[in-house]
Amino acid sequence: MNSNHPRHILVTGGAGFIGSHACNALLAAGHTVRCMDNLATSKQDNIAHLEGLPEFEFVEGDIRNAADCARAVDGVEGVVHLAALGSVPRSIKDPLATHATNLTGFLHMLEAARFEGVKRFVYASSSSVYGDSKELPKREPNIGLPLSPYAVTKVTNEVYAQLYTRLHGFDTIGLRFFNVFGERQDPEGPYAAAIPKFIRNFLKHQPPQIHGDGLQSRDFTYVGNVAQVIVQALDAADPRCVGEVFNVAFGARTTLVELVKALQSELATVDPAISEVGMKFIEERAGDIRDSLADISKAKELLGYAPSIDLKAGLRKAVPWYVKNWG
Numbered sequence: 507m508n509s510n511h512p513r514h515i516l517v518t519g520g521a522g523f524i525g526s527h528a529c530n531a532l533l534a535a536g537h538t539v540r541c542m543d544n545l546a547t548s549k550q551d552n553i554a555h556l557e558g559l560p561e562f563e564f565v566e567g568d569i570r571n572a573a574d575c576a577r578a579v580d581g582v583e584g585v586v587h588l589a590a591l592g593s594v595p596r597s598i599k600d601p602l603a604t605h606a607t608n609l610t611g612f613l614h615m616l617e618a619a620r621f622e623g624v625k626r627f628v629y630a631s632s633s634s635v636y637g638d639s640k641e642l643p644k645r646e647p648n649i650g651l652p653l654s655p656y657a658v659t660k661v662t663n664e665v666y667a668q669l670y671t672r673l674h675g676f677d678t679i680g681l682r683f684f685n686v687f688g689e690r691q692d693p694e695g696p697y698a699a700a701i702p703k704f705i706r707n708f709l710k711h712q713p714p715q716i717h718g719d720g721l722q723s724r725d726f727t728y729v730g731n732v733a734q735v736i737v738q739a740l741d742a743a744d745p746r747c748v749g750e751v752f753n754v755a756f757g758a759r760t761t762l763v764e765l766v767k768a769l770q771s772e773l774a775t776v777d778p779a780i781s782e783v784g785m786k787f788i789e790e791r792a793g794d795i796r797d798s799l800a801d802i803s804k805a806k807e808l809l810g811y812a813p814s815i816d817l818k819a820g821l822r823k824a825v826p827w828y829v830k831n832w833g
């Protein structure tokens with residue numbers, strides 16, 4: 507897909523955390539955006555700032571329903587498919603629900619987009635595909651055995667997308683996101699991600715709960731970097747990108763204890779009493795990867811990915827939003 511602006515892009519899961527930032531970035535790049543979401547794990551508040559713009563449209567729809575998918579792709583040239591049920595623990599507790607959305611829903615979208623003649627289908631994969639692989643940094647060809655039903659769905663998404671490229675010549679690009687964080691990531695509920703949950707704990711002066719010894723590591727990635735690469739993946743003209751998957755991370759490794767300390771010092775600038783709050787260690791969690799660090803050279807080379815916001819800078823951007831909305 508070359509970069510003839512403007513284009514009409516569908517973002518599924520566009521009312522979600524990453525989706526709402528993707529909508530912003532696509533609009534800023536000159537595209538028109540249709541956002542489709544069933545609001546299963548998000549609130550329309552996330553896109554309230556976009557509603558009313560002539561270049562933006564919200565349609566309520568469910569990717570488990572083929573007719574909703576067909577309606578959503580009508581007239582679009584590109585798809586950014588982000589709708590999914592996140593969370594490893596959720597998928598262990600209810601694998602059928604995760605399967606229905608992340609796999610059957612994914613296939614509905616792939617089919618709908620192919621029948622519509624969509625020029626490029628960019629979709630969210632995940633670092634969870636590295637499963638039990640011990641290799642560090644993680645490089646795209648070397649995935650391991652999945653550790654959760656969620657990981658199975660993401661591996662299978664990649665297999666399907668790559669099959670569609672080979673079988674139908676359909677243009678797909680997969681992005682393996684690594685621990686994304688930032689404004690609008692939901693801190694509430696049993697399946698909330700670590701960073702928003704920890705921020706919420708600190709703001710309530712409660713110790714954040716860390717599974718295991720806290721020395722497990724992650725490649726935390728600010729959502730602005732992710733939104734940027736989504737736009738780049740839609741535009742990328744190099745034919746070597748088609749049918750490929752790319753690591754999307756910052757490319758640095760941080761333990762959970764280091765993360766909590768960085769968060770604490772950022773939050774203490776707003777509320778000095780937070781520096782007195784400790785951390786609590788609880789039992790390890792099934793399905794979790796021990797260490798995670800991405801080699802991002804492939805996305806840099808082929809997509810022009812250039813993440814500029816590291817963990818500390820990202821926390822500095824995200825924390826004021828949490829203080830305003832959850833403090």
Ligand SMILES: NC(=O)c1ccc[n+]([C@@H]2O[C@H](COP(=O)([O-])OP(=O)(O)OC[C@H]3O[C@@H](n4cnc5c(N)ncnc54)[C@H](O)[C@@H]3O)[C@@H](O)[C@H]2O)c1
Nearest residue numbers: 519522523524544545546547548568569589590630683686
């Ligand atoms: N946040 C991360 O760290 C991370 C890491 C790796 C991969 N991902 C992937 O990135 C994508 C976006 O994740 P996120 O963190 O923004 O999560 P999110 O829960 O905020 O966004 C997902 C969106 O999909 C919507 N959705 C769920 N089921 C749907 C359905 N049946 N039909 C239509 N919409 C539906 C939800 O309402 C939500 O708005 C997901 O595919 C996720 O698996 C996220």
